[in-house]
Amino acid sequence: MKKIALVALLALSLLLPAFLAMAQDDLKEIKSEAFGKLQRPAVAFDHNAHNEKAQIEDCLVCHHSGENGVQDKTTGSEGTPCSECHKVKPTDKKATSLMRAYHKQCIACHTEKKKGPLACGECHVRKK
């Protein structure tokens, strides 16, 4: 009995991290509820495949933190939606709006790397 329980526990401890990682990072598109009704189709973004293909290893490249209008590029915020900090219509005029936050981050890197989509319809892909 004891042995079976031990084996089961071992199997679980080995499998659990894999399941958790899958559940957390299995993001295929960006469709923030904060926008309400979307003007454009949700954005195709296969999180892990994208980052592998683009060879981005540091999560901080996209998941920074910050508060009171000051960005903190040394502390990660993986798992926190951008909308937690970037409002659709910020009251502070200097703050980066949610749409601008996505656009600036995605497009700046694609422009710099000369790789990845730049046109509206390439990111906001209309479903057939």
Ligand code: HEC
């Ligand atoms: C190229 C940019 C980019 C990189 C690099 C990146 N992420 Fe993300 N990640 C995103 C975006 C965009 C979202 C969606 C955020 C939102 O919902 O507003 C996201 C969402 C997530 C989520 C939530 C998933 C969900 O289903 O809602 C987790 C967890 C996460 N990322 C972890 C990581 C980890 C860990 C790394 C580093 C290994 C990483 N990310 C690297 C852009 C990135």
Ligand code: HEC
């Ligand atoms: C914990 C809070 C927090 C989260 C989560 C967060 N940001 Fe930010 N971000 C800030 C703060 C604070 C600033 C600086 C003030 C501003 O520009 O609004 C900032 C600035 C920015 C800027 C402008 C500066 C620059 O680098 O060009 C962009 C773009 C940006 N964030 C994109 C994103 C994206 C995309 C996500 C989600 C993947 C995200 N942020 C998640 C807090 C956050």
Ligand code: HEC
């Ligand atoms: C730090 C750099 C960086 C950031 C940030 C980034 N990308 Fe990319 N992206 C790339 C590179 C590099 C490629 C080209 C990969 C290749 O084909 O070699 C790419 C390719 C893509 C592609 C084509 C997919 C494919 O499989 O060929 C899509 C779609 C895309 N990016 C969407 C996004 C979106 C949406 C965001 C913002 C949430 C984003 N990217 C942020 C670097 C980045």
Ligand code: HEC
């Ligand atoms: C590199 C990818 C990329 C490109 C290129 C891009 N966008 Fe976006 N855009 C995003 C992401 C990611 C979001 C957040 C999507 C979401 O949450 O539904 C977004 C959000 C938006 C939103 C707010 C959400 C909505 O649908 O109401 C609008 C409007 C928008 N984009 C219009 C445009 C227009 C117009 C262009 C071309 C001038 C464009 N985008 C180009 C990635 C991109």
